Amino acid sequence: MNAEKIPDIIIGRLPVYLRALQRLSEKGILTTSSQELGEIIGISAAQIRKDISQFGEFGKQGTGYSIPFLIERLRDILKVDRAWEVVIVGMGDMGHALARYNGYSNRGFQIRMVFDNDPKKIGQKVGEFEILDTTKMAEKIKQNKIKIAMLTVPAAAAQEVADELVKAGVKAILNYAPISLNVANGVRVQYIDPVAHLQRMTYYLD
Amino acid sequence: MNAEKIPDIIIGRLPVYLRALQRLSEKGILTTSSQELGEIIGISAAQIRKDISQFGEFGKQGTGYSIPFLIERLRDILKVDRAWEVVIVGMGDMGHALARYNGYSNRGFQIRMVFDNDPKKIGQKVGEFEILDTTKMAEKIKQNKIKIAMLTVPAAAAQEVADELVKAGVKAILNYAPISLNVANGVRVQYIDPVAHLQRMTYYLD
Numbered sequence: 369m370n371a372e373k374i375p376d377i378i379i380g381r382l383p384v385y386l387r388a389l390q391r392l393s394e395k396g397i398l399t400t401s402s403q404e405l406g407e408i409i410g411i412s413a414a415q416i417r418k419d420i421s422q423f424g425e426f427g428k429q430g431t432g433y434s435i436p437f438l439i440e441r442l443r444d445i446l447k448v449d450r451a452w453e454v455v456i457v458g459m460g461d462m463g464h465a466l467a468r469y470n471g472y473s474n475r476g477f478q479i480r481m482v483f484d485n486d487p488k489k490i491g492q493k494v495g496e497f498e499i500l501d502t503t504k505m506a507e508k509i510k511q512n513k514i515k516i517a518m519l520t521v522p523a524a525a526a527q528e529v530a531d532e533l534v535k536a537g538v539k540a541i542l543n544y545a546p547i548s549l550n551v552a553n554g555v556r557v558q559y560i561d562p563v564a565h566l567q568r569m570t571y572y573l574d
Numbered sequence: 575m576n577a578e579k580i581p582d583i584i585i586g587r588l589p590v591y592l593r594a595l596q597r598l599s600e601k602g603i604l605t606t607s608s609q610e611l612g613e614i615i616g617i618s619a620a621q622i623r624k625d626i627s628q629f630g631e632f633g634k635q636g637t638g639y640s641i642p643f644l645i646e647r648l649r650d651i652l653k654v655d656r657a658w659e660v661v662i663v664g665m666g667d668m669g670h671a672l673a674r675y676n677g678y679s680n681r682g683f684q685i686r687m688v689f690d691n692d693p694k695k696i697g698q699k700v701g702e703f704e705i706l707d708t709t710k711m712a713e714k715i716k717q718n719k720i721k722i723a724m725l726t727v728p729a730a731a732a733q734e735v736a737d738e739l740v741k742a743g744v745k746a747i748l749n750y751a752p753i754s755l756n757v758a759n760g761v762r763v764q765y766i767d768p769v770a771h772l773q774r775m776t777y778y779l780d
Contacts, residue, residue, distance in 0.1 A: 382773070383767075383770035383773035384765075384770060387752055387753070391729070407756075409754045410756070410763075452779075454772070461675070465670070475769045476773060477772055516775070518768065523597070540772070540778075540779060542772055542775070547597060548614055556778055559590075561593070562724065563589070563677055564593060565589075566658070566746070566748055570654055572762055573746060573762075
């Protein structure tokens with residue numbers, strides 16, 4: 369099981385499998401099949417079996433997958449069997465929504481600190497967090513060895529903030545600013561741009 | 575140019591190209607190359623040339639792409655050379671953030687109405703919008719022939735609301751609830767789940 373050998377497109381589907389399995393588990397369901405999972409997720413059963421088999425033998429022909437076991441393995445593979453500390457930079461509406469979101473805790477993450485550069489916002493509370501000054505960001509990230517940031521600053525500031533985050537040791541950025549970021553090798557960026565998602569669908573509309 | 579023949583993975587990259595081109599255009603830049611675009615976006619120049627060539631001949635060898643022309647063509651291909659009306663269902667923190675987001679207008683969309691089922695929220699204002707009662711949602715969507723919805727309700731309610739949206743004529747749903755939706759053929763769903771994006775990155779972290 370070599371991390372470099374599994375295509376990223378497969379890695380991208382594992383969180384979707386894990387999410388569906390965790391929902392089945394919450395309903396008290398203990399086993400599932402690639403067929404059932406495929407119907408829930410909208411991916412073919414064959415694709416699911418192929419993806420999961422990349423990581424070893426999980427299901428038995430005819431008896432399906434043990435949900436608790438597959439959840440445990442996927443959490444292990446994705447390294448979300450822990451609580452990664454995350455910072456949020458940019459406390460506009462989106463930053464607020466992400467700071468107050470309560471869906472991190474059983475999925476591998478916890479928000480640790482939130483930052484903004486606006487003197488009117490610094491010191492204010494967002495949920496349980498006090499908004500900290502971005503001038504102290506690099507220092508605090510280094511001190512706490514934080515590896516993950518969510519970036520919700522305006523597009524014009526995003527690259528500069530990303531550079532600072534990477535310099536401070538951040539290795540994974542979830543970028544909400546509607547621009548592509550340039551980062552060093554070894555740093556991962558994922559993008560959330562609702563308009564880009566909408567545009568991908570309008571192509572198919574009449 | 576048959577919509578069904580272009581792989582969806584290519585369609586998914588076009589909004590990223592368009593976004594980068596629009597940013598270059600805002601800076602007053604008139605031409606670009608697949609190399610330059612590739613460096614900005616982090617996709618190989620060959621991939622960009624291949625993707626764009628699916629839709630006809632755009633660039634000339636040696637002179638690159640005309641940015642205004644390529645923007646116009648991509649807007650046309652993605653059908654965002656207009657202003658699609660969009661509803662938001664679920665006026666929690668994320669719904670608020672999306673209602674107040676100001677990045678839709680030159681990218682093909684405008685928020686038309688926002689809904690919630692909480693009597694305490696109905697009638698309140700979010701930016702310029704009054705929160706409407708979800709019991710009137712289907713009727714208003716039909717009346718206004720709205721095709722696109724952003725869904726920011728809790729996971730437990732998402733499938734039921736999606737069913738109602740589709741019944742009312744919605745053909746494209748951007749789903750923020752952390753579950754997979756089952757929808758009829760011909761209805762598109764895109765997912766935004768920040769935790770799934772984070773999990774896709776932790777796989778690569780030490």
